[in-house]
Amino acid sequence: MNKTVNQKAWFLVLPVLLLVAFNALIPLMTVVNYSVQETFGDNNFFWAGVLWFEEVLRSERFHSSLGRQLFFTFSILLIEIPLGVAIALAMPRKGVWVSVCLVLMAMPLLIPWNVVGAMWNIFALPEIGLLGNTLNALGIDYNFTRQPVAAWVTLIAMDVWHWTSLVVLLAYAGLVSIPDAYYQAAKIDGASSWAIFRFIQLPKMKRVLTIAILLRFMDSFNIYTEPFVLTGGGPGNSTTLLSIDLVKIALGQFDLGPAAAMSLIYFLIILLLSWIFYTLMMRNEDQ
Amino acid sequence: MAKITLSNMRHSYLAQPSSDDDWALKQLDLEWEDGGAYALLGPSGCGKTTLLNIISGLLVPSHGKILFDETDVSHLPPNKRHIAQVFQFPVIYDTMTVYDNLAFPLRNRGVDEKTVDARVREVAEMTDLTQMLKRRASKLTADGKQKISLGRGMVRTDVNAILFDEPLTVIDPHLKFQLRSKLKELHHRVKRTMIYVTHDQTEALTFADKVVVMNMGKVVQTGTPVDLFEKPQHTFVGHFIGSPGMNIFPCDVHSGQAYVGGEKIATANIAGENVSRAEIGIRPEFISFSDDGLPARIMRVSDTGRFNIVEAECMGQSLKLLIDEGAEIPADNVKLNFDPANTRIYVDGWLSGSEGAQ
Amino acid sequence: MKRLSWLVPTIYILFLMLPIYWLVSMSFKTTNEILGSFTLVPQEFTLENYKKIFTDSTWYMGYINSLIYVSLNTVISVAFALPAAYAFSRYRFLGDKHLFFWLLTNRMAPAAVFALPFFQLYSAIGLFDTHLAVALAHTLFNIPLAVWILEGFMSGVPKQLDETAYVDGYSFPKFFMKIFIPTIAAGIGVAAFFCFMFSWVELLLGKTLTAVAAKPIAATMTRTASTSGYELGLLAAAGALTIIPGAIVIYFVRNYIAKGFALGRV
Numbered sequence: 089m090n091k092t093v094n095q096k097a098w099f100l101v102l103p104v105l106l107l108v109a110f111n112a113l114i115p116l117m118t119v120v121n122y123s124v125q126e127t128f129g130d131n132n133f134f135w136a137g138v139l140w141f142e143e144v145l146r147s148e149r150f151h152s153s154l155g156r157q158l159f160f161t162f163s164i165l166l167i168e169i170p171l172g173v174a175i176a177l178a179m180p181r182k183g184v185w186v187s188v189c190l191v192l193m194a195m196p197l198l199i200p201w202n203v204v205g206a207m208w209n210i211f212a213l214p215e216i217g218l219l220g221n222t223l224n225a226l227g228i229d230y231n232f233t234r235q236p237v238a239a240w241v242t243l244i245a246m247d248v249w250h251w252t253s254l255v256v257l258l259a260y261a262g263l264v265s266i267p268d269a270y271y272q273a274a275k276i277d278g279a280s281s282w283a284i285f286r287f288i289q290l291p292k293m294k295r296v297l298t299i300a301i302l303l304r305f306m307d308s309f310n311i312y313t314e315p316f317v318l319t320g321g322g323p324g325n326s327t328t329l330l331s332i333d334l335v336k337i338a339l340g341q342f343d344l345g346p347a348a349a350m351s352l353i354y355f356l357i358i359l360l361l362s363w364i365f366y367t368l369m370m371r372n373e374d375q
Numbered sequence: 376m377a378k379i380t381l382s383n384m385r386h387s388y389l390a391q392p393s394s395d396d397d398w399a400l401k402q403l404d405l406e407w408e409d410g411g412a413y414a415l416l417g418p419s420g421c422g423k424t425t426l427l428n429i430i431s432g433l434l435v436p437s438h439g440k441i442l443f444d445e446t447d448v449s450h451l452p453p454n455k456r457h458i459a460q461v462f463q464f465p466v467i468y469d470t471m472t473v474y475d476n477l478a479f480p481l482r483n484r485g486v487d488e489k490t491v492d493a494r495v496r497e498v499a500e501m502t503d504l505t506q507m508l509k510r511r512a513s514k515l516t517a518d519g520k521q522k523i524s525l526g527r528g529m530v531r532t533d534v535n536a537i538l539f540d541e542p543l544t545v546i547d548p549h550l551k552f553q554l555r556s557k558l559k560e561l562h563h564r565v566k567r568t569m570i571y572v573t574h575d576q577t578e579a580l581t582f583a584d585k586v587v588v589m590n591m592g593k594v595v596q597t598g599t600p601v602d603l604f605e606k607p608q609h610t611f612v613g614h615f616i617g618s619p620g621m622n623i624f625p626c627d628v629h630s631g632q633a634y635v636g637g638e639k640i641a642t643a644n645i646a647g648e649n650v651s652r653a654e655i656g657i658r659p660e661f662i663s664f665s666d667d668g669l670p671a672r673i674m675r676v677s678d679t680g681r682f683n684i685v686e687a688e689c690m691g692q693s694l695k696l697l698i699d700e701g702a703e704i705p706a707d708n709v710k711l712n713f714d715p716a717n718t719r720i721y722v723d724g725w726l727s728g729s730e731g732a733q
Numbered sequence: 734m735k736r737l738s739w740l741v742p743t744i745y746i747l748f749l750m751l752p753i754y755w756l757v758s759m760s761f762k763t764t765n766e767i768l769g770s771f772t773l774v775p776q777e778f779t780l781e782n783y784k785k786i787f788t789d790s791t792w793y794m795g796y797i798n799s800l801i802y803v804s805l806n807t808v809i810s811v812a813f814a815l816p817a818a819y820a821f822s823r824y825r826f827l828g829d830k831h832l833f834f835w836l837l838t839n840r841m842a843p844a845a846v847f848a849l850p851f852f853q854l855y856s857a858i859g860l861f862d863t864h865l866a867v868a869l870a871h872t873l874f875n876i877p878l879a880v881w882i883l884e885g886f887m888s889g890v891p892k893q894l895d896e897t898a899y900v901d902g903y904s905f906p907k908f909f910m911k912i913f914i915p916t917i918a919a920g921i922g923v924a925a926f927f928c929f930m931f932s933w934v935e936l937l938l939g940k941t942l943t944a945v946a947a948k949p950i951a952a953t954m955t956r957t958a959s960t961s962g963y964e965l966g967l968l969a970a971a972g973a974l975t976i977i978p979g980a981i982v983i984y985f986v987r988n989y990i991a992k993g994f995a996l997g998r999v
Binding site for chain 3: 091093094095096097098103104105107108110112115116118119174175178179180185187191192193194195196197198200201202206208211216217218219252256306312317330332334335344351352354355358359362
């Protein structure tokens with residue numbers, strides 16, 4: 089749609105701008121402020137420069153949290169995106185079953201995140217959980233509160249359970265927007281199912297999949313509540329993701345300076361990766 | 376390459392059609408000669424797209440058979456029928472180049488790359504796409520995209536017929552004419568059967584050697600453009616084709632002759648006995664002003680450029696006349712003359728008498 | 734292959750329902766049964782857990798608090814986002830693209846980063862432990878989302894609608910309220926759904942900004958889990974009840990979910 093140039097449109101945007109600025113800029117300034125100061129806990133602050141940034145960037149602890157975070161994010165992307173697309177492809181396109189499927193699939197998205205964590209906790213508990221009990225009964229030694237590998241498997245399974253539906257809904261929305269004529273033309277051209285997927289469905293889903301990957305990337309990087317309730321970052325530190333570590337430092341140890349510096353680094357990483365990702369996808373589209 | 380025969384064909388989208396209205400296609404028997412240029416013409420919802428989809432195999436008819444030459448293909452899937460189709464909105468494979476788009480139907484059928492290359496280049500040359508072969512198909516304009524869809528249809532050597540489903544809908548008006556001439560030219564060159572569905576009479580009449588006019592799921596008339604214009608078999612054809620359409624008004628019939636308001640009208644055909652609903656049909660082109668004839672009053676004159684359309688009231692009916700630009704339009708004491716050779720009686724909508732039976 | 738394709742969504746839905754089933758089934762069990770033996774269906778079916786929640790005000794007030802701030806947030810987010818989305822969909826103005834992108838970056842902000850500064854900010858302005866504080870805090874990520882969704886829906890409405898209305902003598906506010914809003918009602922429904930959803934499921938900010946008076950149900954649950962030890966049945970019942978509002982909301986927007994995702998631009 090060709091839009092008219094109208095500077096007065098700023099008045100329409102102003103309320104949103106003010107509200108978001110209030111919520112985003114003031115806290116961000118606070119964080120920046122803490123990140124360059126030193127405190128000894130008695131409300132006395134001293135200028136510390138980039139000390140905290142250096143400390144955080146060098147610390148072994150930050151590196152390992154970041155590593156775990158990256159591993160988590162890429163694992164769930166690798167599982168959820170293809171799985172979501174596959175489920176969307178297999179879903180019916182018309183009829184009452186569409187509504188039934190969509191409603192049931194959207195359910196995990198509307199459960200409070202701590203309930204998701206709690207639900208998976210009691211689902212996976214080795215003695216009394218359905219999953220834990222069944223696995224142990226099958227002879228698999230499984231205890232996510234003690235074995236790091238089991239904790240990771242449970243964590244990833246929980247995220248797949250929680251968020252794959254988002255990918256399904258997005259991919260499905262992309263699929264139903266493809267006009268019938270494309271399928272008819274492909275039939276006449278003698279295209280195989282694979283060719284239909286590769287040359288019609290996938291290109292048409294590209295836009296929604298970009299959104300899906302971006303959303304899942306950002307949200308999985310921000311994840312806090314679910315793993316906190318499920319494993320509390322344990323056993324040991326094995327499932328301590330960035331957010332969990334951050335809250336431990338900030339609220340648990342009240343190390344405001346390092347926590348603030350870490351927050352900013354963390355935020356910048358998300359921004360940077362999202363931006364790189366976004367431009368790559370968009371450039372690809374322009375070619 | 377084959378003759379296409381539709382025999383005793385009926386189709387309904389409902390599983391259990393009960394009333395007459397449930398049928399999208401009512402009783403059809405049609406033959407399409409090999410290599411002909413056909414148009415399927417009719418208003419929206421008349422069943423022409425349904426018919427097209429039955430020929431291409433996207434739909435299986437509820438009743439009847441479809442034969443390619445003598446083979447029954449009613450239950451064959453589209454890719455086994457050797458049919459190509461160009462859709463209303465350009466269907467192209469966005470991510471591929473123009474070249475790959477054209478090659479797609481051949482590659483799907485396992486044709487070797489050397490043949491593919493030769494065919495693609497030949498078709499690209501025919502459709503003026505040679506310059507763009509390396510470009511991404513999604514970057515082309517709407518008419519370029521329609522050429523790609525057309526090219527995909529022509530690239531296969533085994534195609535029995537190429538079907539067009541209102542292919543010019545999204546094309547800019549000034550390009551429509553170009554693309555239409557291109558189609559006509561290609562038809563002469565490749566001599567494939569082409570079936571062109573449209574609701575636009577100009578498109579149908581300029582493209583086709585034979586036009587099939589449909590209305591409400593039925594074929595009303597099949598004939599050359601001249602037939603349809605000069606001798607409509609049904610008032611619907613008379614009214615639908617021509618601009619403005621045929622004048623149609625009720626008349627009385629006494630011993631085969633038509634009377635309007637007691638006045639006898641000379642006609643090319645005669646009506647049978649005991650007719651229920653009789654009408655007279657005459658095209659605006661065949662009414663003229665004269666010194667003696669039926670008295671009339673001029674209501675309105677609209678200038679269309681090359682013609683004036685005159686609306687006149689005559690015998691209580693509103694009639695339209697087509698008068699050449701520059702010809703004099705009398706102010707008062709208007710008399711109208713109907714050309715007897717082109718004035719016809721229609722009974723229950725159908726052309727009456729000996730001329731009616733084809 | 735086509736014939737078996739229904740299996741894929743069916744298996745997936747089964748997978749989704751298993752943990753939910755376990756939660757619901759556990760909510761009907763007594764603590765003894767949960768800890769004592771492994772049972773697939775409740776053997777000593779009990780409603781005690783639910784009775785406790787509906788009679789103890791620390792429990793049921795949690796639900797009421799959550800519903801209040803979620804509704805408040807939905808109204809604020811949509812009301813603020815509507816004019817902004819209209820501006821983005823109809824006009825070009827200085828810095829419009831940057832502004833749009835900046836709004837979206839707030840969607841990326843980790844709640845953990847904002848938890849502490851939010852606590853200080855809302856304490857400073859005296860809103861700490863009010864429903865409004867949580868509602869306002871959640872607009873940080875809900876307004877960008879609402880603007881994004883609404884902009885997509887509005888761009889689907891032809892500009893001629895606006896022009897015709899102005900020609901017919903409507904003023905901008907009258908046109909916006911009387912004609913435009915009813916036209917994009919579906920879009921507003923979808924945007925409201927997403928605002929509701931993200932505000933309802935968020936816990937970290939909700940917990941940080943409240944103490945007693947506006948404490949969300951989710952926070953009540955975490956406290957129970959940590960302080961009174963293993964009252965799993967009660968926890969399960971509380972959790973099961975949190976699924977209900979979401980399920981009701983999805984049911985109402987079921988026909989728009991797919992559409993809501995398809996529209997909107999990046």
